[in-house]
Amino acid sequence: MDKHRGSFATRIGIVMAAAGSSVGLGNIWRFPVETGQHGGAAFILLYLACVIFLGLPMMTAEFIIGRRTHTDIASAYEQLVRENPSAPGRLAWLRKRLNSLWPLTGYAGMLCVTLILSYYAVVAGWVLKYALSAAAGSLASVTDASAYFADFCSSTWSPLLFALIFIALTHIIIERGVQNGIERFSKVLMPLLFLLMLFLAIGSLTMPGASRGVDFLLKPDFTKIDSKVVLGAMGQAFFSLSIAIGCLATYASYFKPDVPLMKTAANVVGIDTMVAILSGFIVFPAVFSVEGVSPDAGPGLVFVTLPSIFSNLFGSTPVLGYVFSLMFYVLLVLAALTSTISMHEEVTAFFVDRYHTSRRRAATYMTLTTAVLCSLCALSFGPLSDFRPFFGRGFFDAFNDVTALWIMPLSGIVLSLFVGWRLPKALVIEELTNHHTLRSPRWLFVSFFFLIRWIAPAAIALIFINELLA
Numbered sequence: 001m002d003k004h005r006g007s008f009a010t011r012i013g014i015v016m017a018a019a020g021s022s023v024g025l026g027n028i029w030r031f032p033v034e035t036g037q038h039g040g041a042a043f044i045l046l047y048l049a050c051v052i053f054l055g056l057p058m059m060t061a062e063f064i065i066g067r068r069t070h071t072d073i074a075s076a077y078e079q080l081v082r083e084n085p086s087a088p089g090r091l092a093w094l095r096k097r098l099n100s101l102w103p104l105t106g107y108a109g110m111l112c113v114t115l116i117l118s119y120y121a122v123v124a125g126w127v128l129k130y131a132l133s134a135a136a137g138s139l140a141s142v143t144d145a146s147a148y149f150a151d152f153c154s155s156t157w158s159p160l161l162f163a164l165i166f167i168a169l170t171h172i173i174i175e176r177g178v179q180n181g182i183e184r185f186s187k188v189l190m191p192l193l194f195l196l197m198l199f200l201a202i203g204s205l206t207m208p209g210a211s212r213g214v215d216f217l218l219k220p221d222f223t224k225i226d227s228k229v230v231l232g233a234m235g236q237a238f239f240s241l242s243i244a245i246g247c248l249a250t251y252a253s254y255f256k257p258d259v260p261l262m263k264t265a266a267n268v269v270g271i272d273t274m275v276a277i278l279s280g281f282i283v284f285p286a287v288f289s290v291e292g293v294s295p296d297a298g299p300g301l302v303f304v305t306l307p308s309i310f311s312n313l314f315g316s317t318p319v320l321g322y323v324f325s326l327m328f329y330v331l332l333v334l335a336a337l338t339s340t341i342s343m344h345e346e347v348t349a350f351f352v353d354r355y356h357t358s359r360r361r362a363a364t365y366m367t368l369t370t371a372v373l374c375s376l377c378a379l380s381f382g383p384l385s386d387f388r389p390f391f392g393r394g395f396f397d398a399f400n401d402v403t404a405l406w407i408m409p410l411s412g413i414v415l416s417l418f419v420g421w422r423l424p425k426a427l428v429i430e431e432l433t434n435h436h437t438l439r440s441p442r443w444l445f446v447s448f449f450f451l452i453r454w455i456a457p458a459a460i461a462l463i464f465i466n467e468l469l470a
Contacts, residue, residue: 005070005071005178005253005254005349005352005353006177006178006179006254007178007179007254007255007256008178008179008183008251008254008255008256009179009183010183011259011264012187013179013183013184013186013187014183014251014255014259014264015264015267015268015271016183016186016187016189016190016191017182017183017186017251017342018248018251018252018264018268019186019190019267019268019271019272019338020186020189020190020338020339020341020342021242021247021248021251021338021339021341021342022059022240022241022242022248022268022269022271022272023190023193023271023272023275023335023338023339024120024240024242024335024336024338024339025120025123025124025127025332025335025336025339026236026239026240026339027240027272027275027276027279027335028275028276028279028282028331028332028335029279029301029302029332030236030239030240031047031236031240031276031279031280032279032280032283032284032301033301034232034233034236035047035217035280035284035295036284036287036294036295036301037232038224038228038229038232038233039221039224039225039229040216040217040219040220040221040224040284040295041216041217041218041219041220041221042220042221042222042224042225042229043224043229043232043233044217044220044277044280045220046225046229046230046233046234047233047236047237047273047276048273049233050233050234050236050237050238050459051237051241051269051272051273052269053451053455054234054237054238054451054455054456054459054460055237055238055241055243055269056265056266056269057448057451057452057455057456058238058241058243058244058412058415058416058452058456059241059243059248059265059268059269060261060262060265060432060448061415061416061419061420061452061456062243062244062246062248062249062252062415063248063249063252063255063261063264063265063431064252064261064419064423064428064431064432065077065080065249065252065415065418065419066248066249066250066251066252066253066255067252067253067255067257067259067261067431068080068427068431069253070253070254071253071353072106072250072253072346072349072350072352072353072354073106073109073110073246073249073250073346073349073350074103074106074107074109074110074350074354075106075350075353075354076106076249076253077102077103077105077106077418078103078106080102080418080423081099081102081103081422084422084423084424084427086098086099086422098422102414102418102422105411105414105415105418106246108407108410108411109244109245109246109249109346109407109411110246110346110347110350111407112245112246112403112407112408112411113245113246113247113343113344113346113347114343114347114366114369114370114373115373115399115402115403115407116245116343116399116403117167117340117343117344117370117374118370118373118374118376118377118395118399119374119377119395119396119399119400120336120339120340120343121163121164121166121167121170121340121370121374121377122159122163122374122377122378122396123336124163124166124333124336124337124340125159125160125161125162125163125164125165125166125378126149126152126153126159126162126303127302127329127332127333127336128162128165128166128333129152129158129159129162130303130307130329130332131326131329131330131332131333134322134325134326134328134329135326137322139307139310139325140310140318140321140322140325142307142308145303145304145305145307145308146300146304148307149300149303149304153381153382154381154382154385155382156379156382156383159378159381159382160375160378160379163374163375163377163378164371164374164375166336166337166340167340167367167370167371167374168367169337170337170340170341170344170367171344171363171364171367173185173337173341174341174344174345174348174359174363174366175359175360175363177359178254182251182341182342182345185341186338186341189334189337189338190271190338192334193275193331193334193335193338194275196327196330196331196334197275197278197279197282197331198278199327200282200324200327200328200331201278201281201282203320203324204281204282204283204285204286205281205285207285207286207289208289209285209288209289209290210285210286210288210289211285212285212288213281213283213284213285213286213287213288213289213295214281214284214285216284216288216295217277217280217281217284231462231463231466234459234462234463235463235466235467238408238409238412238459238460238463239404239408240272240276241268241269241272242339242342243412243415244408244409244411244412244414244415245343245346245403245407245408245411246346247342247343247345247346248342250342250345250346250349251342251345253349257434257435258434258437259434260434260438261431261432261434262432262440262444262448275335282328283301283306286306286309286310287301287305287306287309289309290309293305293309302332306328307325310324310325310328344363344366344367344370347365347366348362348363348365348366349362350362351365351366373395373399376395377395377396377399378396379395380394380395380396380397381396404467405464405467405468409460409461409463409464409467410464412456412457412460413457413460413461413464416452416453416456416457416460417453417457419452420449420452420453420456420457421453425449428449429445432445432448
């Protein structure tokens with residue numbers, strides 16, 4: 001390992017940082033939306049199965065690539081291909097052609113996180129605005145939450161300002177380095193996020209009518225399961241864990257040689273899943289406590305539905321509504337920040353490793369690039385709302401489509417095929433056992449290779465086709 005790159009100092013720091021990469025708005029915002037739209041408990045059971053049989057092996061595969069090479073994601077694929085030449089045979093010409101294509105996955109991952117960070121920071125800026133409005137008490141006085149949100153998004157400077165503030169916060173943490181920045185802040189942010197969630201979940205469960213929300217989450221109706229629900233569960237498991245875009249491989253490149261990859265992946269997946277389910281216990285008891293509010297309210301749940309609920313729920317004791325609303329949006333800010341840190345770090349690490357530039361300069365390159373693209377996304381709802389250069393789509397929607405519909409699923413398929421078929425089996429087992437210093441049962445390796453070679457690429461291909469046809 002290049003000592004100048006830095007590394008995580010502690011096991012708990014590794015788990016917190018990797019969990020922070022996975023935990024984000026997708027857990028606290030998208031998961032309740034998907035659960036509400038797909039029938040509740042039955043969807044959650046399918047989601048748990050997908051996390052175990054799809055998410056866990058894919059995350060482990062990405063850890064293998066990062067820890068084996070100790071370099072940025074683009075250089076990692078190039079190094080592994082160079083150090084493990086293809087065996088000669090009938091299909092040697094095809095293997096040779098593929099060897100020149102595998103490394104493109106790393107560059108695609110960096111393009112993906114740059115585009116995601118550009119529009120994700122806009123949503124994070126919305127969350128930051130709501131957190132500050134909740135702190136000032138102005139959110140409770142909003143009479144028309146839908147109009148309030150629409151006016152804010154369509155304004156010229158306000159959404160842009162909050163998005164750039166969020167990128168600046170991310171830059172400050174990245175510039176401090178792996179141990180003093182990413183690890184130190186993750187060890188503070190993740191426990192704080194978890195404590196906030198516990199407090200909010202307990203508070204939500206005390207609301208009148210909360211039992212209906214609990215039933216929605218815990219009592220499955222298997223008659224609601226169809227192909228759409230199954231594919232939705234697979235898609236949520238894949239996207240919520242931030243798999244295949246290079247963030248986890250980048251963090252794994254800072255792992256020390258004695259870090260157990262499977263155990264670390266299991267811990268991260270467990271935390272990510274727990275956060276997602278806790279978010280359900282925050283949102284649905286609150287939703288069911290108000291008559292006329294549907295659990296399948298969609299993406300407007302966070303910015304339109306919940307502000308109205310929080311402001312009116314504790315009518316006799318408005319201070320409780322104030323505290324509940326403030327803590328919820330602070331929670332979203334923390335979740336968004338842990339994700340933006342990992343996305344920013346992926347490209348920063350590339351400039352540091354490939355061009356041997358300073359971390360400060362590398363982070364500045366990424367911050368400035370993201371700031372420009374983020375500005376275009378933020379203005380897509382205001383002054384640039386009529387400017388739709390991408391087949392009738394604005395910057396925000398186009399960036400989301402390119403990353404979610406194309407780059408992420410295709411990169412996921414390539415990742416599973418690369419680790420499952422292209423890398424030597426002995427190399428993969430070496431990494432899984434930390435060069436044979438860890439003892440693991442044979443069935444664990446058999447299961448891993450079966451899932452990563454056959455189940456993962458087939459499942460992701462189904463998600464890909466389903467999203468294209470949707």
